[in-house]
Amino acid sequence: VNDRVPNGNGGWREEPSFIDLVIFGRRGENFAKYLGRGRSVLVEGKLRQSRWEDKETGKKRSKLEVIVDDWQFAGGREGGNQGGGQGGDQSFSQGGGGGQSSQQGGGQDYGQSAPSFPDRQDFGGQSSGGGAAAMDDVPF
Template sequence: MSTINIVAISGNLVDDAVLRSTKSGTMVLNFTVAITERVKGTDGAFEERPSYIDCAIFGKRADALARYLAKGSLAMVQGHLRQLTYNDRQGQRRSKVEVMVDEIEWRQPRSA
C-alpha cells in the first residue's frame, strides 16, 4: 500500500537555526517552528494553543540558509515527516518526528 507523506506549516522560528555537520561531513540545519491553533476553552472563550515543530534541511542549502533563519522569522515550510529514534544521555530509547524540509520561504523578523 502506498502512502502520501506531505506536510506544510507556517509559523515563527523559536530560536536561531543551528548549523552542524554529520560524521560524514553533510551539513544539517535544524530549527523549530511554533505554530498555533485556536481552540475554544472551557469558559467558551477562544485561546491559542502552541505546538513546536522540529525541522531539518540537509546539504548545501543548509549552509546557504543558516545565516538567514533567525529567531522570530516567519517560515513557510513544505516537506515530509521522518521519525527518528535515539538513546538519550541516560540510555533511554526516545523517538521524535521532524519535518524534512523540501521547500522553504521566510521573512526576517521586524526590528524594534
C-alpha cells in the same frame, strides 16, 4: 504550527507546536543565516519519525521532523530586512524560479502577510484568472 485551546476563563489561547527541521548543505547554511526567531517560513519536504529509548529514564521517545527539500519566507519582518531563501529546483511563490525567492516590502508584523499561491496553470491545468479566486478551483 499553533493550536487554539481553551484557557479556562472562557477564552482561548494559542499553544505552539514545535517541529524540528532537518536541512542539509548550502540550504541549511542559508536557512540559518537568514532565519530568526518568530520568522514565518513555508517548507516542503518529507516527514520522518524518529524513535529511541531514553537512556536515563528507559522510556520510549519519539519525535516528528521534516527533511526539508525547499523553503521560502512566508511573511515580513520588522525593519524591512528581507533575505532570500535558497531552495531546491522550485519556488513556492508565484513568478519565482531557480530556487531563489525573496519578498519585498517591510515593516509588517509577524503573521500579517499571507503567502502567495501559484495559479492552477502551475499544476498543469488551465488558469481560471489567478489570485485568491483560483483557490476555489483547486482540486483538493
